[in-house]
Amino acid sequence: MEESRADGRNPNQLRPFSCTRNPLDRAHGSARWAQGDTIVLAAVYGPKPGTRKGENPEKASIEVVWKPMTGQIGKQEKEYEMTLKRTLQSICLLTVHPNTTTSVILQVVGDDGSLLPCAINASCAALVFAGIPLKHLAVAIGCGVLEDGEVILDTSKAEEKQLKSFAHLVFPNSRKSASSKAPNQKEEDSEQGLISSITHGVMSEDDYFNCIERGLAASSRISDFMRTTLQKQAPGDA
Amino acid sequence: MRDLQLSLNQTQRVRLEAALHELQSLAPAAAAAAAVTVADTIPVNDEDNILKGHGTSDQDGEVVATLCGVVERVNKLVYVRTLRARYKPEVGDIIVGRVIEIAPKRWRLEINFSQDAVLMLSSMSLPDGIQRRRTAVDELNMRSIFEENDVICAEVRGFQHDGSLHLQARSQKYGKLERGQLLIVPAYLVKRRKQHFHHLERYDVDLILGCNGFIWVGEHVVVGENTDKTEVKPALSTEVENFTPLETRKHICRLANAVRVLSALGFTLTVELIIETAEASVSSNVEINAMLGAEFYVHTAEAEAKRRADLLRKKSGAR
Numbered sequence: 214m215e216e217s218r219a220d221g222r223n224p225n226q227l228r229p230f231s232c233t234r235n236p237l238d239r240a241h242g243s244a245r246w247a248q249g250d251t252i253v254l255a256a257v258y259g260p261k262p263g264t265r266k267g268e269n270p271e272k273a274s275i276e277v278v279w280k281p282m283t284g285q286i287g288k289q290e291k292e293y294e295m296t297l298k299r300t301l302q303s304i305c306l307l308t309v310h311p312n313t314t315t316s317v318i319l320q321v322v323g324d325d326g327s328l329l330p331c332a333i334n335a336s337c338a339a340l341v342f343a344g345i346p347l348k349h350l351a352v353a354i355g356c357g358v359l360e361d362g363e364v365i366l367d368t369s370k371a372e373e374k375q376l377k378s379f380a381h382l383v384f385p386n387s388r389k390s391a392s393s394k395a396p397n398q399k400e401e402d403s404e405q406g407l408i409s410s411i412t413h414g415v416m417s418e419d420d421y422f423n424c425i426e427r428g429l430a431a432s433s434r435i436s437d438f439m440r441t442t443l444q445k446q447a448p449g450d451a
Numbered sequence: 452m453r454d455l456q457l458s459l460n461q462t463q464r465v466r467l468e469a470a471l472h473e474l475q476s477l478a479p480a481a482a483a484a485a486a487v488t489v490a491d492t493i494p495v496n497d498e499d500n501i502l503k504g505h506g507t508s509d510q511d512g513e514v515v516a517t518l519c520g521v522v523e524r525v526n527k528l529v530y531v532r533t534l535r536a537r538y539k540p541e542v543g544d545i546i547v548g549r550v551i552e553i554a555p556k557r558w559r560l561e562i563n564f565s566q567d568a569v570l571m572l573s574s575m576s577l578p579d580g581i582q583r584r585r586t587a588v589d590e591l592n593m594r595s596i597f598e599e600n601d602v603i604c605a606e607v608r609g610f611q612h613d614g615s616l617h618l619q620a621r622s623q624k625y626g627k628l629e630r631g632q633l634l635i636v637p638a639y640l641v642k643r644r645k646q647h648f649h650h651l652e653r654y655d656v657d658l659i660l661g662c663n664g665f666i667w668v669g670e671h672v673v674v675g676e677n678t679d680k681t682e683v684k685p686a687l688s689t690e691v692e693n694f695t696p697l698e699t700r701k702h703i704c705r706l707a708n709a710v711r712v713l714s715a716l717g718f719t720l721t722v723e724l725i726i727e728t729a730e731a732s733v734s735s736n737v738e739i740n741a742m743l744g745a746e747f748y749v750h751t752a753e754a755e756a757k758r759r760a761d762l763l764r765k766k767s768g769a770r
Contacts, residue, residue: 241537262614306508306517341489344533346506346517349490386490443488443519 219371227354227367227431232338232442242343246335248367250325255335257343259315268314272307275315279332282321293329300333300383300409306346315345326369327355329381329411334435341443350386350439351408352432355379356424358416364423366431378414380421382407382428386436405429459745470752477759487516487531495529504530538563538638538663540616544607545647547633547661548618550597556590558597560605563638563663566615570605574619576626602628602667604659624648630695631657631669632707636714638664642721649722654702660720668707670695701739705729708742712751728754 218224228249237243240256247253260273268274277294279286301317317336321328330353337351357368357379365372368379385408407425416424459467487493493514495501503509506518507529516522520533540546540562548560548568558570572585572593597603604625605618620626641660649658650671659667709728713720728751732739737747 262612341519344518344536346508347489348508348510348515348517350488440488 218365220369224363224365225427225431227434228369230334230435230438232334232439234338234442235342240339240343242339242341242345244335244338244342245322246331246338247323248327248331248334249369250323251327251331252322253328253332253335254320254322255332255339256318256320257315257336257339257345258318259343259345260310260313261316262313264312264314270312273305273310273313273315274307275301275305275317277301277336278316278318280318280320282324293332296329296409296411297333297336300351301336301340303408304337304347304349304351304385305340306348309346315340324370326371326373327367327381329353330355330367330383333381333383333409334439338439338442348385350436351383352386352435352439353381353383353409354428354431354435355381356428358414358420358424362420364420364427366427376414378412378416378420380410380412380416380424380428382425382432383409384429384432384436386432386439459749463745463749467749467752470749470756473756474752474759477756477763487522488519489517491516493522493529493531500527502528504528506531506533535637535639540564540607540610540663541643542607542609544643544662545604545659546607546616546618546663547602547604547628547659547665547667548663549633549665550599550601550603553593553597553599556585558593558603560603560618562616562661563635563665564616568605568607568616568618569611570603570618570620574608574617574621576621576623597627602633604628604661604667628659628667628669629672631667631703634666634668634707634710634714636664636666636710636720638662640664640714640717640720641666642719644721651706651722651726654706655699656702656706658706658722658725660722666710666720668703668710670699670703702729704739705732705742708732708739711743712748715748716752716755718755724755727758 222228230246230248233245235243236245236254237256240258242257243255245252245254264270264274265276275298277297279290279294279297281290297317297319317339319332319336333351333353340347341350354366355368357365357372357376359365359375360377368376373379385405412421493507493516495514501514503514506516506520507514508517514529516531518531518533520531523530523532546562546568548562550558551561551567552559556572560568560570562568572590575596577583577589578596603620605620606625608617608619611617641662641664643662647660647662649660651658655671657667657669657671661667706725706729709725709732710720713724713728718724731751731754732742732747735750741747
C-alpha cells in the first residue's frame with residue numbers, strides 16, 4: 214500500500230520550504246514563501262487610516278488583493294481573497310488599531326499545487342515582518358485523499374489531478390513558554406483547534422479526521438521553522 | 452541598501468565566525484533569553500499587578516506576546532520591543548531626504564518610509580532670510596531653492612491626515628546638502644540621540660545621521676550669514692570656483708566606507724564607532740577602496756568584539 218509519490222516523497226513528507234524576509238523595500242512587511250515550486254510573494258501595507266464603507270469602524274479591517282501569475286482576475290481569485298481575508302481576520306488582533314485598513318497583496322510567482330496553503334503561510338509571515346500584532350501564527354497545510362483512501366500531504370499539481378478530494382487546513386501554531394531553555398520538553402498540544410478548512414470533492418468523515426491529524430503533526434514542523442526564521446537576529450543587535 | 456558582495460577565504464570565514472560568536476555571547480544574557488515570537492507566553496511573577504504594554508495580550512489568564520522581539524520590563528510594565536522595526540517617524544526627528552517632485556507650493560521628498568514627505572514652501576526659510584509672506588513669485592522660483600534630486604536635511608514637524616510627514620527647514624542648519632555622499636542604511640541602525648549633526652574637526656567633515664537611515668557625509672559648510680549669498684548666486688550655475696581639496700575628499704570617502712562596512716555588519720551606528728573604524732583603517736594602512744573588501748570586514752568585526760569585551764571587563768572590574 215506504500216506506493217511512493219511521483220517525486221519520491223512518502224505520504225507524510227513535505228516539500229522543502231523556505232521563507233525570505235522583506236524582499237521588498239517599500240512595503241511595510243513582505244515575505245516570499247516557497248514550497249517546492251509553488252512560490253508566493255506577499256506584501257503588507259498598513260495599518261492605514263480609514264475603513265471601507267461596509268466595515269465595522271471599531272475594528273481594524275484587512276483587505277486582500279490576489280494577483281495570479283497569468284490571466285485576468287476572475288472568480289477563483291475572488292474566492293481566494295475572501296478565504297484569506299477571513300483567515301487573517303481571525304489571527305490578527307483587530308481591536309488594537311480601530312478604524313484602520315491593512316492591505317495584503319499576494320503575487321503568485323509559481324504554481325505547482327498547494328497554492329492556497331502557501332499563500333496563507335506567506336501572508337502570515339509578511340504580517341509578522343510588518344510588526345502587526347497577531348494572536349498566533351497561521352500554519353497552513355494541504356492534504357489530499359487518493360482513490361484508495363490514502364492521505365498525502367503537500368500535493369503537487371500533478372498529484373492534484375488524480376485526487377478524489379482534498380482539504381486545505383489552517384492551524385494555529387503551538388504556544389511555547391518564553392523561558393524554557395530545553396526544546397520540546399513539554400508539548401502543549403491540548404485543544405489547539407482549527408482556524409480554517411476548505412475542502413473540495415467528496416470524502417468520508419474518517420478521511421477528514423485523518424487529514425486533520427496528519428496535518429496537525431506536519432504543522433508543528435512548519436511552525437518550528439517559522440519560529441526559527443522569525444528569531445534570527447543580526448550580530449550587533451542588543 | 453545593498454549588502455557587500457564578499458568572497459571570504461577559509462581563514463577569514465573562520466575568523467568572522469569566531470568574532471560573531473563572541474559578539475553573540477557578549478550580548479547581555481538577559482536580552483538573549485527574553486526574545487519572543489508570536490504566541491509565546493511571557494513569564495510574569497505577580498499575576499495581578501502587571502501592566503500589559505505594547506505587543507502583549509491577555510489570553511486565558513496568561514500574558515502572550517503578539518509581536519516578535521525582546522521582552523522589556525520597567526517596574527510593573529511589561530512590553531515587547533521589536534528589533535528590526537521599520538522606520539517610525541516621530542515629531543522632532545532629523546531627516547535627510549531627496550527631492551523627487553516639485554508640486555504647487557511644496558516639495559516632495561523621498562525618505563525611507565512608505566509615503567513621501569512633504570516640505571511646504573512656507574516651512575522653508577527663504578534665501579534672503581526675511582520673514583515674509585510667500586508670493587506667487589516665490590512659488591515660481593521654487594526651483595532656484597531646491598531642484599529634483601537635491602539632498603535636503605529637515606526636521607519632522609508633524610503628520611498629515613493620511614499619514615505622510617510634514618517637514619520643516621526653518622533653521623540655518625537645515626537645508627540643501629552639497630559636496631558629499633548620501634548613504635542608505637537600515638533605519639533601525641540609527642538610534643535617536645541628542646545630537647544628529649556632527650562636525651568632525653580633524654577631517655573637516657560634516658556627518659549627519661538621519662533617523663530614517665539616510666546618512667550624509669560631506670564637506671564642512673560654515674553655517675553663516677545669508678547676506679552675501681545673493682551675490683555669489685550667478686557663479687554657482689556655471690562653475691564652482693573652489694573645489695573640495697583632495698584630502699577632504701579622501702576623508703569623506705573613508706568615513707563613507709566605514710559606514711558601509713558597519714551597516715553591512717549590522718552594528719548600531721554612532722559617531723565614535725564610525726570615527727574609530729575610519730582611524731583603524733588608517734592605522735592599518737588599508738587603501739580606501741580596500742575598505743569594502745573581505746579583510747577589513749573581518750578585521751572590523753574582530754575589533755568590535757574586542758572593544759565590547761574590554762568594555763564589559765572594565766564594567767565588571769570597576770564594580
